[in-house]
Amino acid sequence: MEVHLQCVARPDLAPMTVRTHAGATADSLLGAFWHECGIAYDPALALYTRSNRPLRPGASLNALGVRSGDTLYLRRQRAPLLFLANWGLLAVVCGVVALLGLLLASMAYGLTGGRVPFVHGVVVDAGSSHTEATLYRWQGAKYLGTGRAVQVDHAESDGGISTMEPRRTAEDLARAVSGLLGGIRAPVYLGATAGMRVLNLTQPAQADAILMAAECALKPYGLRRAVILSGHDEGVFAWLSTNYLVEVIPQDSGHTEDTFGALDLGGASTQVAFPVSSDASSEDITELTLYGRKYRVFAVSYLCYGVNEIRRRFLAHIIAQQEYRDTIVSPCHNSGYTFNLTAKDIFESYCTITPQTESWLQQHPDAVFTFVGNGSANECHSAVADLMNPATCKxxxxxxxxxPKVPVPTGQKYMAFSAFYYTLKALNATGMPLDTFLNNSNLMCSATWEEAQTLPSAPTVGFHLFVLLLCLFVGLLMLAAAFLVLARKQSRAKLHPPM
Incomplete structure (x- = not known):
């Protein structure tokens, strides 16, 4: 039989293979090893198995369970200190330590009124348009196995990390997290979303550099993990956060039908998530156990359908429609408003690059487009609908x-947030009926630039971007309704196929 020997204690010695037999002892293997190495026997070393089990020196290889082809390791022998211990003295010491521990536990109980102290944690949401760090706390004694998190404080920085230099990313993150923690020791978790997903597809080396800079900056503050979240995970987290904040989770009734679906309109992607029945099957379904109850959540993310990237696609769409002219008429900007953008700003993006645009950009690297608004709400909605239509998009x-590839629950209610909320909030329209909102938005999108600025609900900051966002938002809102109607029709067709 052949046994492979490797000296872990002496890395300078090369591994070797020894030919022997099942009746040979562990001592004979050691002797053969030292003889082949040409060095003196070292009594401090012994043979160990892969699982770190020592081999008795005088026992046969067969009795020790060593088989041909096995690898044994030479390691330093464990010092038998436990056999030299004074067990009586050790017992006395352990008793004293136990009494001190009991005394300290009693003092902690009295000082906290019997409550388990709070545990803290920091979550850094590195989005495509801004970064937000939030400090949470929850009691160490979790409710039905899950902590009830409460927001303590938060800090924001403008700009997504995907658009920053690694050094600035590190500085901004360190400043935000250090300000939150103060003297608190807490684990820090960073999750980057669609902006970094896009960058990772186009410039993976740059994405790695930014993530490494973030890790280096946050490690002194207790960083546990920094990752680029998948679109699916982002959707699941959106669903969980929504239902937790509206206090649907944790539930006392035990029914999951009351949970809301989530519509998250971000900067570079849109997430849709909703609960599904136990018989639904899809790779996009995640099973969660929260507060002792199980939930099945379908979540999907649409990359390039966040407000920033769909705006870029819209501009690319009307440029192509108007055959790459220098001056482009935009139906989604108010009449009387003009602005300039370079071709690189529009086409050097994962969400807008195509073989045609790439070829055109190579031939016109310094091109600049002038966009002129004509304020046509109907044409704007039509253009946005083209972007949303899968057949046209592909x-x-x-x-x-x-x-979605699963049946949408009938009567499912949804919570829409992020850019959905910001747009409605700016118009003071969060409680407005849908028809009224659509009429008001059509009025603003169709107004001239001067008229739009005088409307009572017009925000004062970044107004031209707001109007475009509003017009695109209406298209997205209408499409979201059409999206759910289509999904429901497909669900009914699957449940009731034609005979």
Missing amino acids: KSYSTCLEP
Whole structure:
């Protein structure tokens, strides 16, 4: 039989293979090893198995369970200190330590009124348009196995980390997290979203550099993990956060039908998530156990359908429609408003690059487009609908808006947030009926630039971007309704196929 020997204690000695037999002892293997190495026997070393079990020196290889082809390791022998211990003295010491521990536990109980102290944690949401760090706390004694998190404080910085230099990313993150923690020791978790997903697809080396800079900056503050979240995970987290904040989770009734679906309109992607029945099957379904109850959540993310990237696609769309002219008429900007953008700003993006645009950009690297608004709400909605139509989208792009592959629950209610909320909040329209909102938005989108600025609900900061966002938002809102209707029709067709 052949046994492989490797000296872990002496890395300078090369591994070797010894030919022997099952009746040979562990001592004979050691002797053969030292003889082949040409060095003196070292009594401090012994043979160990891969699982770190020592081999008795005088026992046969067969009795020790060593088989041909096995690898044994030479390691330093364990010092038998436990056999030399004074067990009586050790017992006395252990008793004293136990009494001190009991005394300290009693003092802690009295000082806290019997409550388990709070545990803290920091979550850094590194989005495509801004970064937000939030400090949470929850009691160490979790409720039904899950902590009830309460927000303590938060800090924001403008700009997504995907658009920053690694050094600035590190400085901004360190400043935000250090300000939150103060003297608190807490684990820090960073999750980057769609902006970094896009960058990771186009410039993976740059994405790695930014993530490494973030890790280096936050490690002194207790960083546990820094990752680029998948779109699916982002959707699941959106669903969980929504239902936790509206206090649907944790539930006392034991029914999951009351949970809300989530519509998250971000900067570079849109997430849709909703609960599904136990018989639904899809790779996009995640099972969660929260507060002792199980939930099944379908979540999907649509990359390039956040407000920043869909705006970029819209501009690319009307440029192509108007054959790459220097002056482009935009139906989604108010009449009387003009602005300039370079071709690189529009086409050097994962969400807008195509073989045609890439070829055109190589031929016109310094091109600048002038956009002139004509304030046509109907044409704007039509253009946005083209971007949302999967059949039209697939003619140019690989990331398109597809209906979910599982039945949408009938009567499901949804919470829409992020850019959905910001737009409605700016108009003071969060409680406005849908028809009224659509009429008001059409009025603002169709107004001239001067008229739009005088409307009572017009925000004062970044107004031209707001109007475009509003017009695109209406298109997205209408499409979200169409999206759910289409999904429901597909669900009914699957449940009731034609005879």
